[in-house]
Amino acid sequence: MNRWVSSLRVEGNINMPDYKYVARGRDGTKQKGTLTANSRGDLADMLKSRGLTVDTTTVKEKGAGGLKSLFAQRVKTQDVLIFTRQLAVMVNAGLPLLQSLDILAEQTESEVFAKAINDIASAVEGGETFSDAIRAFPRVFPELFVSMVRSGEASGELDNVLVQLADFMEASAELKRKIKGAMTYPVVAFAIVILIALGLIIFVVPRFATIFSDMNAKLPASTQLLITISDVLLSPQILIVIAGVIAGVIGLRAYNETDSGRFNLDKIKLRIPIFGLLMRKVAVGRFTGTLATLTRSGVPLLQALEIVESTAGNLVFSKAIREAADGVRNGESLADPLARSGEFPTMVTRMIGVGEKTGAMEIMLFKIQEFYDSEVNALVDQLTSLLEPVVMVFMGIIVGGIIIALFMPIMSLSSIV
Structure with missing residues (x-):
């Protein structure tokens, strides 16, 4: 019964709706726009005639308020x-x-x-x-x-194919859960430390500053620095700092929305110590696993590379994959342009090259994925074991340092008395 109601709704929408689309040109540049078409298939044909390949399409809602799109539910x-x-x-x-x-x-x-x-x-x-x-x-x-x-x-x-898809999705979700779980503890712990420190500086330090002022005592440099930080945080000028931070965040987000900006930021991410290595290993494992899954299900190599490019998760790797696809299109092996990009380890490109020559590339890709998945799991475990003591030491230094700075003058006076 529900399907018949849904069917009527679909037929109503087919009456030449407006589609918002994101498409890619032959050079890989993204284009956004709105077109009127009978269906998404017709829209894809229209864009194809213009030399564009569709990435995503959505029906442009007419008369829909901003709140509706803001609170739209997503499928898990x-x-x-x-x-x-x-x-x-x-x-x-x-x-x-x-x-x-x-x-x-x-x-x-x-x-x-x-x-x-x-x-x-x-x-x-x-x-x-x-x-x-x-x-x-x-x-x-x-x-x-x-x-x-x-x-x-x-x-x-x-x-x-559906079983292969489910296995692939499950493995990807599990890896994402593990990485997210490993990052949750340090992020939450750091946030708690910052909140505690701000609470002490904003509410406790001013009271001690008043006591120290009444005592007319000479304060240690650490205590004086703490009081200065408290005065700055409680002064009206802090609004300028906050506005500057907000403007910086907005500017960074706007920069990340541009292709060149996101590419440069993705390049920086890959150079971050430890975390950059983790992101690189995840990207290589995702590339080989996705490509292997697609080719095993019968998707042609060039089409598979186009799909993998869009799911790389990092524009630096997307560019390397796009250039590899261009090389394959021009008659090269897959391994050669991947090696030239400099983004893939030598072991990976050589194994892919051997797989191409022996006709066992799919097997090689899965072997590489298994290796890098195990590498990622090991690195996440190392990060977790490393970050826990680092977070504890950081908490001790910040909170303990504030408390010591507050009580040093009092201890000095009591020793004099």
């Missing part, structure tokens, strides 16, 4: 993962795709995702392929997902 990765695994089981069991989608739409707890599945089911019932139907939801099903599903449809192994 975990929901998509469960959907993919369950759909693979149903298709493998011989259940028709349309019936499987209806069942999954009823089972999902997310209303937003249920509506999306209903729209997909309606599109499939209307004659679209499953891959074309899910392509209409780029925020839920990225291009990697769509391409692999399309390959599975062409080969008649949709269920196997």
Whole structure:
């Protein structure tokens, strides 16, 4: 019943809606704009005729307020993962795709995702392929997902491809969870230390400053510095500092929105000690794992490289992958342009080169992914064990230093008495 209601809604939207799109030119530059088209497929054809490849498309809502888009619900990765695994089981069991989608739409707890599945089911019932139907939801099903599903449809192994997708998504989510978990403790601890320090400086130090002033005592340099910091934080001039910080953050975000700005910032990230090494290992593992998963499912190498470029997560690596794709397009092996980029370790490019020569590149890519996943896990464990004592020492120095600076004058006076 829900699907029929959804179907009516989709047909109403097809009446020449406006689409906001993000597309890439042949040189890799991004372009944004709005076009009116009958469907996303027509929009893709229109942009293709202009030499553009679609990255994302969204229907431009008419008369929608800003609050609606601000509080729009998103589909969780975990929901998509469960959907993919369950759909693979149903298709493998011989259940028709349309019936499987209806069942999954009823089972999902997310209303937003249920509506999306209903729209997909309606599109499939209307004659679209499953891959074309899910392509209409780029925020839920990225291009990697769509391409692999399309390959599975062409080969008649949709269920196997869905299992591969679910495994890939699960591994990626697990790695992201581990990295996020390792970073959560130090970030929270540092935030607590800063809040405690600010609380002491703003509320406690002024009271001690008054006592010291009444005693007319000569203060140690550390105590005087602490009182000066407190006076600055409580003075009206601090608003200028705060405004400057906010302006700096806004300017940095605006700079990061430009292609050159984000590229330069991504380059800086890769040079940060320890964390840069971690990001580089994650990027190499993601590249090899995604490329291996795509090629195993039957996606052509050039198309797979285009997808991997968009999922690299770092523009420095995106550029290296784009240049590698250009090299492959011009008849080179994949390993050579990757080696020239300087972003991939020698071991990686040589293993890929051996894989190309022996016809076992997919196996080599998975081996590289396994190696770098283990490297990332080991580095995250080392970071966790290293950061815990560092955070504790930092807390002791900051909080202990403030307390010692406050009580030094009192101890000096008591010793004189």
